[in-house]
Amino acid sequence: EDSANTDANTIDATVTQSGGSGTTAIGTVSDGSRINLISVEVTQAFDDATNVTLTIGDASDNDRLVTNDEIDLGTVGTYTIQPAYQYSTGSDATINAYFNVASATQGSAKILVSYM
Numbered sequence: 297e298d299s300a301n302t303d304a305n306t307i308d309a310t311v312t313q314s315g316g317s318g319t320t321a322i323g324t325v326s327d328g329s330r331i332n333l334i335s336v337e338v339t340q341a342f343d344d345a346t347n348v349t350l351t352i353g354d355a356s357d358n359d360r361l362v363t364n365d366e367i368d369l370g371t372v373g374t375y376t377i378q379p380a381y382q383y384s385t386g387s388d389a390t391i392n393a394y395f396n397v398a399s400a401t402q403g404s405a406k407i408l409v410s411y412m
Contacts, residue, residue: 304332304410304411304412305325305410305411305412306408306409306410307322307323307324307325307391307408307409307411308323308406308407309322309393309406309407310404310405311350311393311395311404311405311407312404312405313342313397313400313402313404315395316397317395317396317397317398318395319392319393319395320392320393320395321392322390322391322393322407322409323391323409324388324389324390324391325383325388325389325391325411326383326388327383327384327385327386327387327388327389328382328383328384329382329383329389329411329412330380330381330382330383330411330412331361331379331380331381331382331383331391331409331410331411332378332379332380332410332411332412333376333377333378333408333410334361334362334376334377334378334379334407334408334409334410335374335375335376335377335407335408336350336352336362336367336374336375336377336405336406336407337373337374337375337405337406337407337408338367338368338369338373338374338375338403338404338405339372339404339405339406340402340403340404341369341370341371341372341402341403342369342370342397342402342403342405343370343400343401343402344397344398344399344400344401345368345369345370345371345400346370347398347400348369348395348396348397348398348400348403349364349369349394349398350362350367350369350393350394350395350396350405351363351364351393351394352391352392352394352407352409353391353394354383354389354390354391354392355390355392358392358394359394360379361377361379361391361409362377362379369403369405391409393407
């Protein structure tokens with residue numbers, strides 16, 4: 297693959313305490329896309345951090361790209377993960393954030409997924 301002809305793209309989403317638990321679609325990537333960097337920026341710490349969970353993956357594997365152990369939702373900061381996973385399923389893949397708010401009363405995190 298000629299890297300000079302490959303465009304990098306970014307998709308993003310935000311999860312918040314007020315948004316509640318559930319699955320948030322971050323975006324869709326084409327078959328053959330390689331996820332090269334994920335950034336989770338905790339902009340407001342979650343106050344039930346020991347029970348709040350966030351993973352990033354797809355419908356086949358909820359934590360394929362980011363496990364909950366790789367980020368600290370109780371501490372403001374930016375956490376970067378380099379999964380280097382390439383989708384080769386024969387169809388587009390939706391990247392999801394799987395979020396469990398537990399009993400948190402505050403918190404917010406922005407997710408950026410870079411791929412090519």
